[in-house]
Amino acid sequence: xxQLVESGGGLVQDGGSLRLSCAASGRTFSIYAMGWFRQAPxxxxxxxxxxxxxxxxxxxxxSVKGRFTISRDNAKNTVYLQMSSLKPEDTAVYYCAAGAPVxxxxxxxxxxxxxxxxxxxxxxxS
Numbered sequence: 683x684x685q686l687v688e689s690g691g692g693l694v695q696d697g698g699s700l701r702l703s704c705a706a707s708g709r710t711f712s713i714y715a716m717g718w719f720r721q722a723p724x725x726x727x728x729x730x731x732x733x734x735x736x737x738x739x740x741x742x743x744x745s746v747k748g749r750f751t752i753s754r755d756n757a758k759n760t761v762y763l764q765m766s767s768l769k770p771e772d773t774a775v776y777y778c779a780a781g782a783p784v785x786x787x788x789x790x791x792x793x794x795x796x797x798x799x800x801x802x803x804x805x806x807x808s
Contacts, residue, residue, distance in 0.1 A: 691802030704778030
């Protein structure tokens with residue numbers, strides 16, 4: 683069992699930056715790939731970014747590529763999402779997730795992640 687707790691969300695202006703954190707407890711953090719997903723009101727949950735167990739491989743949705751950076755610190759059992767050049771369309775609840783997707787194309791699929799945090803709200807004002 684893994685417990686995930688997100689933090690760092692808030693209200694920011696168009697073009698601003700935020701860094702989200704996700705602290706994990708429970709089973710060994712480093713055995714899991716980690717992902718960030720987001721869900722806007724009335725929308726389906728969508729993939730944002732993912733990082734492999736060692737941190738050596740990262741994956742991004744096209745909509746955030748070049749603006750967001752995912753990283754992890756296995757010594758601190760924490761994964762981060764640095765968000766820059768934020769836009770109003772980035773407004774959503776952001777969730778971190780832990781799992782073991784086998785194939786590269788699976789990292790974008792929410793169904794491949796076993797554990798989820800409660801989410802943190804990010805609001806970007808125009």
